[in-house]
Amino acid sequence: MTNYKNVLFENNGEIVHLTINRPDKLNALNIDTIAEIKTAFEEIYDDSTIKGVIVKGAGEKAFVAGADISEIAELTEVNARKFAEAGQEVFASIENCHKPVIALVNGFALGGGCELAMACHMRVATATARFGQPEVNLGVIPGYGGTQRLTQLVGKAKSFELCMTGDMIKADEALQLGLVNHVMESIEAAQAKSEEILGKIMAKAPVAIGLVIDCINAVNNEQENGYQTEANGFAACTKTSDFEEGTTAFLERRKAAFKGE
Incomplete structure (x- = not known):
């Protein structure tokens, strides 16, 4: 088993609970965390005993509040392209995983966090969840597939609005738009719902x-x-x-x- 620093990899029988574990940084995605997510999904791909995955964030404030701004601020055109492509590759591996992956979203899912959630096959949110692509506030655009997956999920017009205004939306609006599958009142209820869905899927072929x-x-x-x-x-x-x-x-x-x- 790999020793992780920024994620928790908990294999509870057939379900892996993969937790982004930087609560002091609101679970912001830095380069090292992206690399650990990549390694975690390589393990998930290779382990035939694993049947499903729940991705979540540590603490009660955020799923993932975005990328690490201190790293983004140092990017140039050359390494920014590589930075975006590396993240896109990792998130594509989540999207293409042959085992069901559910994002359990509590608190902020912004920027890279929203992109991570959208790369998962389904999203179960708590009532306090907030979603958004606020990258334009930093003078950049989403780089980990946000413009593409958000458009696929909510439609072109709403994706334009969210990506160009940088606005956050609440869980109930995300549900209405089709961005999330279910909204539950608490983390515990969202956890139970995620496990219920995975249980149904894992009973199939x-x-x-x-x-x-x-x-x-x-x-x-x-x-x-x-x-x-x-x-x-x-x-x-x-x-x-x-x-x-x-x-x-x-x-x-x-x-x-x-x-x-």
Whole structure:
């Protein structure tokens, strides 16, 4: 197991709780933290016993309040591009993970924090959560995929408004816009809801779940024919023992016991 400094990696059986652990900095994402998130997801990819992930922030004030401004202030055009591309690569690995990833958002999810939450497959927020892309207040724009994923989730007009004004929105508005899946009254309730969703997903065929992720991500990939990706995935499922188990269990009127094979 890797020794982490800025994240907590807790494997509770089949679910990993990945906590951004810089509460004194409102869990701001610095270069080292991004690197640790990358390493954590490499472990998640490689460990077949892990079935789902909950990403959250330490403390009660923030999920992730943004990037580390002291690092951003030192960027030049050359290393800023590399900085953005490195973060985009890590967040793409979250988005493309074949295991369900839920962001549990409490408090501020701003800038890189909002981008991290959007890279996850689903978002469960507390009533105190606040979302925003305030980078224009610093004279820059989102760099970790914020303009792209926010537009995909809330639509072009609202994405223009949020990215150009830098405004924050509350959890209830985020729910109405489709930015979050559920809003719960407390961290404990959000935790329970996240685990409930993962429990339902983990009872399904793992190969099929991974292919669902591929197909839905293909919707916004201009280089990929999403319909063909779906047809290919559908065909691939029929080669698995889980397909045989699922159809047989249905016909026999019993619960399927999937093995991920």
